[in-house]
Amino acid sequence: MSDFLLAMLLGAVQGVTEFLPVSSSGHLVLVPWLLDVPDPGLAFDVALHAGTLAAVLFVFWREWTDILRAAATRRAAGGFAPDMFWKIALASIPAALAGVFLEEAASGAFRAPLIVAGTLAGVAVLMAVADRESGEGTAADIGWGTSFLVGCAQAAALVPGVSRSGATMVAGIALGLSRAEAARFSFLLSVPITLGATVFALRHLTPADVTLPFIAGVIVSALTGIWAIRFLLRFLKRHNFAPFIVYRLALAVTVVLLVLSRR
Template structure:
């Protein structure tokens, strides 16, 4: 890996982690197009740290209120909306954790097939399209049922190409949440998910004897954090103006490109 590859992949990770366009589809396509070797586990850890830092910093004020309310609920101070939201974020994380643990290495590897990613990119783009068209956008609060359903949808995102943000926003729209709030809940859900995924990668890195190039780790974490923060801010402002359809069309085109690039290798 050289510095250009490190910056390009960090920008791509930061840009696609929170947009409903599938980071996995982009991260598998770019190295193939330009002929890069795999970036390695250590760099994956770095960009995960970057995107986690971005979403935590963006929602730092909300998180302070939510966490304070959650602790208050533990000591008998009642369950206000912020405390409930904290519990619902935890509830929505359970299913993806259970499914992730149950998947064998062989199953995970088979799901990383480029054609599987292409199919998922297209299929879940169509589902997002349907959700956008029938969205009622009536609510800005999450219920227990919302948390369960969005959490179940989030587990589907373990299929590369589904897009974690895309599938959770889809679920939120289908349940009647406003676009901006569906996106906010999706991003809050990403915090424990990215933290868990990053922790597993750190453990895997610790157990391996992979050499770590710290300069590239710093570049990856910093660039992905900055790009992810700007992407979250831009996306939330854009949603009310253009909705989800530009991302649907982009995903459909991307899926077709992936099929075109990889169909001869199947």
């Protein structure tokens, strides 16, 4: 497979799986492994997140405008309280600390296929439990404690296979949010940590890395990310996590069988 096609494929994988609760980092480990091509590494993973950052800002620009206006004026705007910005900032701290102190493990040991299979299956079980507990809470019900705990769940997504969106949605539902509101908060929460991770990872990149295939991959991740966000928000208003749970479990079993067959 040419570098251009591989970059396009990984961009599409990143865009779709970043927002669907199936783990983008896990897929970015598994796809090169399944195709028997070199793992592009953590820096490329995070660079593709720049595309999905553009996607979430494109979809939620009004919400973020309201959040920033509410924080600046200290008056509610668009249904967001003045402290929502600071709650999102608080929720971003655990993942930021995990990214700094566990970066080496995230780019090495955590990327083993069997670890990805284990986390895919483990979070699928948690999603099944959360599916039975979905509440009716909205953004107005998100307190400081809820923000921090959802942020801790986001930190766990440093391990490939966990899924940042999956972990934060499960935590949000467990803390009383509806599925759709948990997804919405998860997407809003993705902005600061994805921006920070992208900037932090720039030190791994050289001008030689920024090629046409690289740029194409980022663009594809943005376009597919926009689709994935809109799809999931519509889907969760009427459906539960069942399709994603089945997919995660099936993929985990497939990975284990492939690992055993290659020994």
